[in-house]
Amino acid sequence: MSELVLENTLSAFYRWEKERANEVYLRQPFGKDWKEYTWGEVAQQVRKMANYLKQNLPAQSKVAILSLNCSHWVMADLAIMMAGHISVPIYPTAGKDTISTILEHSETQLAFIGKLWDWPAKKDAVPEAMKKIGFYHQHDGIDDWDAILAKQEPMQESPEPSLDDLATIVYTSGTTGMPKGVMIDYRALANGAAAAVEYVGLEREHFFSYLPLAHCAERELAEIISIHTGSVISFTESLDTFQENVVSVRPTIFFGVPRIWLKFQQAIENKVGKAKLALLLKLPVISSIIKKKILTGLGLDNVKIALSGAAALPEGTINFFDKLGLEICEAYGLTETMAFSHANIPGARKKGTIGVAMPSAEVKISEQGEILLRSPCLMKGYYKEPLKTKETINEDGFLLTGDQGEIDNDGFMRITGRVKDLFKTSKGKYVSPIPIEAMLEPELGVEHLCVVGNGLPAPVVLASVYGKEFSDKASYTTEAEGLLLKINNVIEKHERLDKIIFVNDEWNTDNGMITPTLKIRRQQIEKYYEELIEKARKSPQKIVWC
Numbered sequence: 153m154s155e156l157v158l159e160n161t162l163s164a165f166y167r168w169e170k171e172r173a174n175e176v177y178l179r180q181p182f183g184k185d186w187k188e189y190t191w192g193e194v195a196q197q198v199r200k201m202a203n204y205l206k207q208n209l210p211a212q213s214k215v216a217i218l219s220l221n222c223s224h225w226v227m228a229d230l231a232i233m234m235a236g237h238i239s240v241p242i243y244p245t246a247g248k249d250t251i252s253t254i255l256e257h258s259e260t261q262l263a264f265i266g267k268l269w270d271w272p273a274k275k276d277a278v279p280e281a282m283k284k285i286g287f288y289h290q291h292d293g294i295d296d297w298d299a300i301l302a303k304q305e306p307m308q309e310s311p312e313p314s315l316d317d318l319a320t321i322v323y324t325s326g327t328t329g330m331p332k333g334v335m336i337d338y339r340a341l342a343n344g345a346a347a348a349v350e351y352v353g354l355e356r357e358h359f360f361s362y363l364p365l366a367h368c369a370e371r372e373l374a375e376i377i378s379i380h381t382g383s384v385i386s387f388t389e390s391l392d393t394f395q396e397n398v399v400s401v402r403p404t405i406f407f408g409v410p411r412i413w414l415k416f417q418q419a420i421e422n423k424v425g426k427a428k429l430a431l432l433l434k435l436p437v438i439s440s441i442i443k444k445k446i447l448t449g450l451g452l453d454n455v456k457i458a459l460s461g462a463a464a465l466p467e468g469t470i471n472f473f474d475k476l477g478l479e480i481c482e483a484y485g486l487t488e489t490m491a492f493s494h495a496n497i498p499g500a501r502k503k504g505t506i507g508v509a510m511p512s513a514e515v516k517i518s519e520q521g522e523i524l525l526r527s528p529c530l531m532k533g534y535y536k537e538p539l540k541t542k543e544t545i546n547e548d549g550f551l552l553t554g555d556q557g558e559i560d561n562d563g564f565m566r567i568t569g570r571v572k573d574l575f576k577t578s579k580g581k582y583v584s585p586i587p588i589e590a591m592l593e594p595e596l597g598v599e600h601l602c603v604v605g606n607g608l609p610a611p612v613v614l615a616s617v618y619g620k621e622f623s624d625k626a627s628y629t630t631e632a633e634g635l636l637l638k639i640n641n642v643i644e645k646h647e648r649l650d651k652i653i654f655v656n657d658e659w660n661t662d663n664g665m666i667t668p669t670l671k672i673r674r675q676q677i678e679k680y681y682e683e684l685i686e687k688a689r690k691s692p693q694k695i696v697w698c
Contacts, residue, residue: 156346169195178223179386199306202234219266224287241366243668251277315339325667333535343528345380357383360403369491398451464590492529505564523557524550575606581646604678610650618658
């Protein structure tokens with residue numbers, strides 16, 4: 153395990169405040185216009201807000217941030233750090249119950265309420281008596297960021313917390329129950345940034361931030377690493393302007409979850425045509441022109457490092473982008489390690505793996521096949537949950553990830569399943585659903601699907617087709633039958649799927665079917681469709697529409 157030279161995140165911020173005072177740091181789109189903030193301008197706003205927070209809250213208070221990504225999200229986070237408080241980011245897609253639970257459990261003293269399209273629907277989740285500060289939008293009855301700054305002097309001192317001080321409490325997405333508060337210190341923030349700079353070779357980059365900053369991966373990659381490298385962050389305005397914004401920014405680093413890469417692929421294939429594109433890419437001169445045109449059209453022609461995480465990226469999608477000249481690198485991490493663990497890098501990648509352990513990370517596989525991790529990025533523990541902490545971190549300081557994996561002779565890790573997702577059929581055989589789902593999802597082209605089968609003779613697939621348009625439902629059914637046969641021919645005999653059951657229900661955070669990070673809640677889905685599964689199993693059809 154290599155030792156890294158660590159710089160405190162706030163120390164890095166103070167450095168750029170002086171050295172790059174007049175250079176742009178944050179870029180916020182408003183229609184066709186971009187509001188740009190220099191390092192000096194950001195520092196002035198942060199120093200004023202930090203002074204306000206320090207004067208109006210007890211030391212080390214918990215301060216929540218409930219907002220979509222925007223420039224003020226980063227400024228609020230920096231102000232919380234500078235004031236000596238502890239941030240509690242909340243997913244902007246979180247439901248009212250989750251918001252209320254997090255605010256109460258974390259003992260939040262003040263909440264930043266920012267860029268939200270559905271604030272009126274969430275308003276009751278935040279106690280009326282709680283102090284609130286609004287930014288991006290004008291929020292009725294909430295003190296405004298700009299109004300506070302107009303009356304505030306900037307903090308003159310430049311405090312530097314200890315690397316062992318608690319920086320933030322990041323709540324898990326709650327795939328198996330209520331979210332847990334993961335306590336992250338400044339050492340974890342600094343170590344993750346230092347390792348990325350050394351391993352990936354980051355310099356002054358241009359990040360495009362659209363995945364929730366409340367998620368540890370986006371926060372470490374876009375916010376924390378940008379601070380350590382003096383980089384630029386551009387944000388997206390909305391889903392409607394996402395593509396337009398990416399094209400305008402042309403980032404050097406782009407991080408996407410599999411769903412994003414799949415949507416890119418589908419959009420290209422639908423526009424050009426699968427067969428036509430395959431033919432064009434085989435023509436020597438035309439090929440290079442087509443590749444350039446497609447990547448420029450996506451806004452990804454300047455990308456040095458394209459990353460994918462959160463779930464396995466289908467190999468077909470990786471191969472598709474390889475042909476376009478974009479080498480997508482899969483990475484791996486957990487909230488409990490501030491998204492730090494493994495990564496592939498361009499030129500040193502193995503498809504189907506999450507890469508090798510990054511500098512300062514240690515990994516081993518338990519006798520049960522579980523991945524164990526230890527690094528300076530490891531959490532201090534779960535907030536107010538010492539017993540759960542003890543269950544999750546062993547006596548040697550290794551985190552029990554809950555993921556199953558294998559390490560090859562070159563040190564590349566392959567995820568083979570999830571311990572808690574394993575289920576046993578009535579035949580007494582264990583099935584790992586995640587690899588099967590990874591094969592199915594891109595082929596079916598549905599928004600969400602889930603393989604279940606606990607106690608059943610054979611597993612079945614539940615797939616949501618909510619909002620999906622079918623020009624020829626009969627042909628789609630035939631294709632699904634062929635896919636079922638194809639999958640069953642390559643997986644183990646005891647894993648073979650009995651049926652694919654299509655449901656016309658939306659799976660979202662409000663009904664508890666998925667988490668704010670778009671992961672399925674397997675137990676809730678299986679329980680909700682229990683009766684429907686039994687009914688469908690009696691059907692002679694392999695593809696059942698409900």
